[in-house]
Amino acid sequence: MVIRVLIADDHSVVREGLRMFLGRDPELEVVGEAADGVEAVESARQLHPDVVLMDLLMPVMDGIAAISIIRNELPETEVIALTSVLESAAVVGAVRAGAIGYLLKDTQAPELRRMIKAAAAGQVQLSPQASAYLMREVRTPEKTEALTEREMEVLRLLVQGQSNKEIARALQIAEDTVKTHVKHILAKLGVQSRTQAVLGAIRLGLVSPEQRMKLQ
Amino acid sequence: MVIRVLIADDHSVVREGLRMFLGRDPELEVVGEAADGVEAVESARQLHPDVVLMDLLMPVMDGIAAISIIRNELPETEVIALTSVLESAAVVGAVRAGAIGYLLKDTQAPELRRMIKAAAAGQVQLSPQASAYLMREVRTPEKTEALTEREMEVLRLLVQGQSNKEIARALQIAEDTVKTHVKHILAKLGVQSRTQAVLGAIRLGLVSPEQRMKLQ
DNA sequence: GACTCCCTACCCCTTTAGTGGTAGATCCGT
DNA sequence: ACGGATCTACCACTAAAGGGGTAGGGAGTC
Numbered sequence: 283m284v285i286r287v288l289i290a291d292d293h294s295v296v297r298e299g300l301r302m303f304l305g306r307d308p309e310l311e312v313v314g315e316a317a318d319g320v321e322a323v324e325s326a327r328q329l330h331p332d333v334v335l336m337d338l339l340m341p342v343m344d345g346i347a348a349i350s351i352i353r354n355e356l357p358e359t360e361v362i363a364l365t366s367v368l369e370s371a372a373v374v375g376a377v378r379a380g381a382i383g384y385l386l387k388d389t390q391a392p393e394l395r396r397m398i399k400a401a402a403a404g405q406v407q408l409s410p411q412a413s414a415y416l417m418r419e420v421r422t423p424e425k426t427e428a429l430t431e432r433e434m435e436v437l438r439l440l441v442q443g444q445s446n447k448e449i450a451r452a453l454q455i456a457e458d459t460v461k462t463h464v465k466h467i468l469a470k471l472g473v474q475s476r477t478q479a480v481l482g483a484i485r486l487g488l489v490s491p492e493q494r495m496k497l498q
Numbered sequence: 499m500v501i502r503v504l505i506a507d508d509h510s511v512v513r514e515g516l517r518m519f520l521g522r523d524p525e526l527e528v529v530g531e532a533a534d535g536v537e538a539v540e541s542a543r544q545l546h547p548d549v550v551l552m553d554l555l556m557p558v559m560d561g562i563a564a565i566s567i568i569r570n571e572l573p574e575t576e577v578i579a580l581t582s583v584l585e586s587a588a589v590v591g592a593v594r595a596g597a598i599g600y601l602l603k604d605t606q607a608p609e610l611r612r613m614i615k616a617a618a619a620g621q622v623q624l625s626p627q628a629s630a631y632l633m634r635e636v637r638t639p640e641k642t643e644a645l646t647e648r649e650m651e652v653l654r655l656l657v658q659g660q661s662n663k664e665i666a667r668a669l670q671i672a673e674d675t676v677k678t679h680v681k682h683i684l685a686k687l688g689v690q691s692r693t694q695a696v697l698g699a700i701r702l703g704l705v706s707p708e709q710r711m712k713l714q
Numbered sequence: 715g716a717c718t719c720c721c722t723a724c725c726c727c728t729t730t731a732g733t734g735g736t737a738g739a740t741c742c743g744t
Numbered sequence: 745a746c747g748g749a750t751c752t753a754c755c756a757c758t759a760a761a762g763g764g765g766t767a768g769g770g771a772g773t774c
Contacts, residue, residue: 293582293603295610299515317604366509366582387509388533394511430750443694445730459752465732475760476731477693478659484700646720662761675722681762691730692761 285402286313288331290322290348291364292340296387300335303391310398319348326352331359332402338365338376346375353380360401382406429470436463441480501618502529504547506538506564507580508556512603516551519607526614535564542568542575548618550577554592562591569596576617598622645686652679657696 287310289300297315304310314329316322318340326334334352338345349361362383363376376384382401385394400406429437439449446464450457464476471482503526505516513531520526530545532538534556542550550568554561565577578599579592589600598617601610616622645653655665662680666673680692687698 293512294606295515295519295603296509296511297515298518298607299509299511299513302514302518303511387511390510391514432751440693441697443689443691443697445691447730455751456753458754461732462753463751465734468732473659474732475659475661477656477696480693480696481657481659648721671721672723674724677762678721678723681764684762690762 283309284311285309285333285398286311286329286331287398288312288314288316288322288325288329288334290316290319290325290334290340290345291337292317293337296337300394303394304398306391307395310395319344322348323351326356326359330356333398334359334361335364335398336361336381338363346379349376349379349381360404362397362401429467433463433467433470436460437467437479437483440464440467440476441483443480499525500527501525501549501614502527502545502547503614504528504530504532504538504541504545504550506532506535506541506550506556506561507553508533509553512553516610519610520614522607523611526611535560538564539567542572546572547575549614550575551580551614552577552597554579554581562595565592565595565597576620578613578617645683649679649683649686652676653683653695653699656680656683656692657699659696 287304289297289312291297291300294317297317301312301315304312313331314325316325322334322336322340322345325331334349336345336349340348345363345365349363352359352361360382361380362385363381364385364387366387382404383397383406385397389397435453436449439452444452446457446460450460453460464479467479468474468476471479473479473482503520505513505528507513507516510533513533517528517531520528529547530541532541538550538552538556538561541547552561552565556564561579561581565579568575568577576598577596578601579589579597580601580603582603592600598620599613599622601613605613651669652665655668660668662673662676666676669676680695683695684690684692687695689695689698
């Protein structure tokens with residue numbers, strides 16, 4: 283019984299590396315590749331793979347969104363999140379979206395193959411570090427209270443380094459109103475200043491990398 | 499005449515992918531691998547490769563530092579910077595350090611082989627985007643005036659979201675002095691607020707990723 | 715010795731940011 | 745119809761940040 287694997291990563295070098303790692307094992311077969319989230323979802327729909335190796339950082343549609351869709355439409359298909367950095371928000375997001383496993387790109391080949399087989403069998407396999415992040419998250423439930431839509435808009439402008447006055451102009455509201463929103467954002471994020479809010483937003487992945495790079 | 503290549507990347511998957519890409523070409527031979535900057539430098543010393551493929555984001559010693567050392571000690575060895583994101587600071591930093599080329603991890607195999615051969619011949623090969631970044635840098639000479647050592651220290655604390663008072667305590671100096679430093683930092687970075695300074699520092703790569711992640 | 719750069723520290727002053735509270739308008743679900 | 749959440753907006757006040765300038769002491773350079 284061969285396990286059919288779909289690889290989703292925006293770097294061709296990484297895809298080729300994974301292909302090599304997996305190709306050596308006769309129980310595994312790479313049935314397709316995808317270079318972004320949308321491709322990944324479409325390929326999964328067509329191929330019905332047993333396991334998807336999904337990079338979290340991809341253009342067009344990020345990996346977490348793709349995981350959600352795939353897990354919804356194809357409950358038989360298990361997804362392993364794949365990333366180069368072990369970051370709290372990414373682990374939690376991937377697991378929330380339905381990933382059964384989480385691994386780093388510096389994982390060795392045997393470990394990788396073991397995880398794919400476990401995933402195909404529906405068994406959860408997490409690295410000790412990833413488990414630790416999940417534990418912490420469970421112990422501290424929704425540390426980040428959900429921001430409202432408007433607050434997210436304000437946060438996005440904060441992350442571009444704008445002042446309250448500039449934000450007010452951009453959103454066509456009074457500066458006092460902006461201060462109210464900022465006040466609530468700081469409280470919800472549990473920080474003391476807009477700079478900390480910006481750093482927290484970036485760290486928690488509340489804003490996409492594109493948004494925070496607009497500066498200049 | 500076979501071109502001897504050293505691969506330096508902290509992700510085993512990426513190394514394997516590069517090996518695959520390059521192995522298909524009889525003119526290229528992968529003579530070694532390194533998982534961090536220090537390993538890269540040591541391997542280069544021993545192996546004297548013709549070309550080093552150097553990831554910029556690595557633990558222990560980052561790629562740019564490793565490039566500097568290698569280019570200094572082994573002028574015959576050309577280095578191609580390798581990274582997943584095309585970012586202004588990284589391009590400029592790599593070229594300053596002595597990289598002869600710069601390429602992204604989503605580069606296709608033929609392109610990759612072509613660049614390695616050009617590099618071995620001492621020819622510069624840059625992607626159009628990377629060239630554009632360099633052009634902009636040249637047109638805007640030292641947009642970022644060099645910060646002094648003390649200013650860098652203050653900047654690092656700024657990037658951790660600390661207030662002037664907290665920074666003063668951390669550095670054992672008066673808050674007024676901190677304000678003076680911050681004043682100079684803002685002027686040199688050409689920004690209007692500490693939040694913008696933090697964003698700029700991150701974008702320009704003036705602080706390492708580890709430093710900005712300390713929050714919490 | 716004169717000069718420059720850096721770090722330190724203070725001055726005065728303006729602007730921006732942050733805290734606490736209240737409150738009307740709207741929408742949504744029960 | 746009612747409560748709850750959200751967005752809006754204001755008030756008063758305090759704290760923090762930023763902009764201008766000056767200036768002494770140390771280290772290094774010419």
